[in-house]
Amino acid sequence: MIICICRRLNDTAVRDAVSAGARCPDSVQAHHGCAFNCGKCKTAIGEIISEEMDAEAPAQLVAAE
Numbered sequence: 266m267i268i269c270i271c272r273r274l275n276d277t278a279v280r281d282a283v284s285a286g287a288r289c290p291d292s293v294q295a296h297h298g299c300a301f302n303c304g305k306c307k308t309a310i311g312e313i314i315s316e317e318m319d320a321e322a323p324a325q326l327v328a329a330e
C-alpha cells in the first residue's frame with residue numbers, strides 16, 4: 266500500500282527503514298534518500314513506526330533478560 270504519494274514510498278519501504286533504525290518520519294524519508302514534499306504522509310508513517318516499535322518491544326525485553 267502506498268503511504269507517501271509524493272515520494273512513492275509504500276508500507277514495506279517504511280518498515281524497511283524502521284528495521285534499519287529510523288524512528289521518526291523524517292528518518293524514514295532520509296533512509297530512502299528523499300524528504301517530505303506535502304507532508305500529508307507524516308501521520309501514516311508515524312503510525313507504521315509505532316506498529317513496528319510495538320512489535321519489536323517484546324523481542325527486546327526477552328533479549329534483555
Ligand code: FES
Nearest residue numbers: 269271302304306
Ligand atoms: S505524501 Fe509524503 S510528502 Fe506528500
